[in-house]
Amino acid sequence: MDPRIKLRIEYLKANLKYLNDNELAEYNRLTGQSLSHDPKPNARTSHEQAVWSDVDTDYNQTASRDNVYHNSYDDIENNHHQNSKGQALSAGFRKQLKPKNTAPKSKKPKKQRKKASFWKKVRRVIVLILLLMIGFFIWGYYRGKTNAPDGLKTEKFAGEKPSSGATNILILGTDQRDFQTTGDARSDSIMVMQINNKDNKVKLVSFMRDTLVYQPGVSQYGADTKLNVAYNIGEQEGNEGADYMREVLKQNFDINIQYYALVNFNSFATVIDSLYPFGVKIDAQFSTIDGKKVDSVDVPDDLNWTPTHQNPIQTIKVGKQRMDGRTLLNYARFRKDDEGDYGRTKRQQQVMQAIMSGVKNPLTLFTGSAALGTIKGVTSTNVSNIFMLTHAPSLAMDASKGITSYTVPENGDWIDAYDQYGGLGLQIDFTKYQAKLKDLLG
Incomplete structure (x- = not known):
């Protein structure tokens, strides 16, 4: 199977509860299933109930991972194009961002920053004094x-x-x-x-x-x-x-x-x-x-x-x-x-x-x-x-x-x-x- 199609199926399956009609139809077409939006869980067939159970499990795992990873996706284009075999492929895929480090950044104590700044100023003053001394020396020499x-x-x-x-x-x-x-x-x-x-x-x-x-x-x-x-x-x-x-x-x-x-x-x-x-x-x-x-x-x-x-x-x-x-x-x-x-x-x-x-x-x-x-x-x-x-x-x-x-x-x-x-x-x-x-x- 084409890796892109596989990636698309995994994405649709992970977000099955939130798919619109077109996206659900795309998922059925790619997987050979016949799922439909049914607000009443009891009305599902046994096969659909099993599928939705798998979807719920996948969704819960995905939600738990969201505590660590912050995913951002581009908008999926609604228009699809046919490939050379006649299969409908999505024109774009949502991109997953790199995980963010949620650990709080350590801050340097204010006292250390002031100390570094103080010595930096001292060095500048010393350099300035030396330059002035050299300038006066040259002037006195001539x-x-x-x-x-x-x-x-x-x-x-x-x-x-x-x-x-x-x-x-x-x-x-x-x-x-x-x-x-x-x-x-x-x-x-x-x-x-x-x-x-x-x-x-x-x-x-x-x-x-x-x-x-x-x-x-x-x-x-x-x-x-x-x-x-x-x-x-x-x-x-x-x-x-x-x-x-x-x-x-x-x-x-x-x-x-x-x-x-x-x-x-x-x-x-x-x-x-x-x-x-x-x-x-x-x-x-x-x-x-x-x-x-x-x-x-x-x-x-x-x-x-x-x-x-x-x-x-x-x-x-x-x-x-x-x-x-x-x-x-x-x-x-x-x-x-x-x-x-x-x-x-x-x-x-x-x-x-x-x-x-x-x-x-x-x-x-x-x-x-x-x-x-x-x-x-x-x-x-x-x-x-x-x-x-x-x-x-x-x-x-x-x-x-x-x-x-x-x-x-x-x-x-x-x-x-x-x-x-x-x-x-x-x-x-x-x-x-x-x-x-x-x-x-x-």
Whole structure:
């Protein structure tokens, strides 16, 4: 039997009680029966009664299945067509839909949906902040490039990471002016800054420039060359002043240094003015001069020094104030009070602490990024852009808690001695300071 005819018979039989006259006639024709609509069950023949009993049973089974399956059917066309054998076939069949899952859908707790939404918003905010920081960094970089000294480039630096896992950065403040080359400059300030240490502290070690040290290939009688000469010698031999300073510090103090940054007069002022447009808060202090206490000091105005105007002066008062980049530079370089070079080193540390502690203001998240870009644009450094951006927030947080500062040598802990050129320098106990630096920096 044709499967379609069989399917039609099963459908008509399942719905026999509800067939109209035409549908009942179709069922009789397909099955060879002679059923008729009879509202009185008792009037049925025994054969019809048996058939209707089967129909009732099929109907009840179908009704029970309807609790699980929801069937939907298209309208059956009333017109039928004859097939090639003359049999009447229905033009369409009702379609049975797929069973629906009647089980109630589980709903996520509202609290979980809110939590997911909250973290999604947090991620968006973080991404937005990072994009803004990168944008400010790029803007600061190109702003810095317009003020960069001629011939600025990254020098060769064979840095070594300390075994402790921390990061040591050599910071050299040079006395190079814009009309000079690096070969004419010496290192005015020599510092090693340590970050990413186990203590989560920023540590700053300053080395006095007149400390007598051994310099490979230069010193003739042991530790007989001033430390600040190392940068100048290295620059004259292949522009490797920073790397030669790294080598000298390693030789004399057993310090491994990974990165470097060179900052000259103009670069320093540019960075300060970009990071602190309203000035840096600082409490200016000087030692006595010729044994007398002072209320103000006339200091050399280094940024305004030119070959034709070699002695410009700026007056700085003692006490709390805000300093722009030019004034802060002049304050940090002054050494004509009774503490001499030690007093200058102390003021340089004070300046670094004031600069770094000030970045805890939330607004400097973006101005700080711009300043980082400016630093990158005006300084020679091997610190990567990625390192700057990713470490700046943690550095700012650690610095806002205070900076651990140390000076080599300590005040008065030296013997006056002469270098190989006849200049007066500071002779120190290297074994003692190697141990102290090992304890401080790891």
